[in-house]
Amino acid sequence: MSVSVLVVDDSAMARKMLIRALPPDWDITVTQASNGAEALAHYRQGVVDVMFLDLTMPEMDGYQVLETLRREDLNCLVIVVSADIQEAAQARVRAMGAIAFIKKPVDAERIKAVLKEYGLLV
Numbered sequence: 001m002s003v004s005v006l007v008v009d010d011s012a013m014a015r016k017m018l019i020r021a022l023p024p025d026w027d028i029t030v031t032q033a034s035n036g037a038e039a040l041a042h043y044r045q046g047v048v049d050v051m052f053l054d055l056t057m058p059e060m061d062g063y064q065v066l067e068t069l070r071r072e073d074l075n076c077l078v079i080v081v082s083a084d085i086q087e088a089a090q091a092r093v094r095a096m097g098a099i100a101f102i103k104k105p106v107d108a109e110r111i112k113a114v115l116k117e118y119g120l121l122v
Helices: 012-021 036-044 062-071 087-095 108-117
Strands: 003-008 028-033 050-053 077-082 100-103
Touching (some): 003 012, 012 108, 050 062, 062 077, 087 100
Parallel strands (some): 003 028, 003 050
16 A cells, blocks of 8 residues: 655755655655645645655744644654754654654665654565
């Protein structure tokens, strides 16, 4: 069964790098969003199983997306991918419902480990 993945980042290059870092044998359908508002539009269509979410974006940042998802009874797994590696930021996103925090630049092995930990990858 294919997993629906949403990659959210205002940088097209960052989205491309993250998609390349995803396991090649993972059965997924990838959708991209360049800001939080686009991410929520995709989420509300009911087609997001896993969201890779940047924190710093125009229009609506990652924190606002997490807050909205929590209010709307979060039903997808959110993995935050950010260059903001402060402990406070990591603790805040976990408290808001994110299952993991991956620092930029992304590391394919770290992504794989998180996916395995949550049963998304065998």
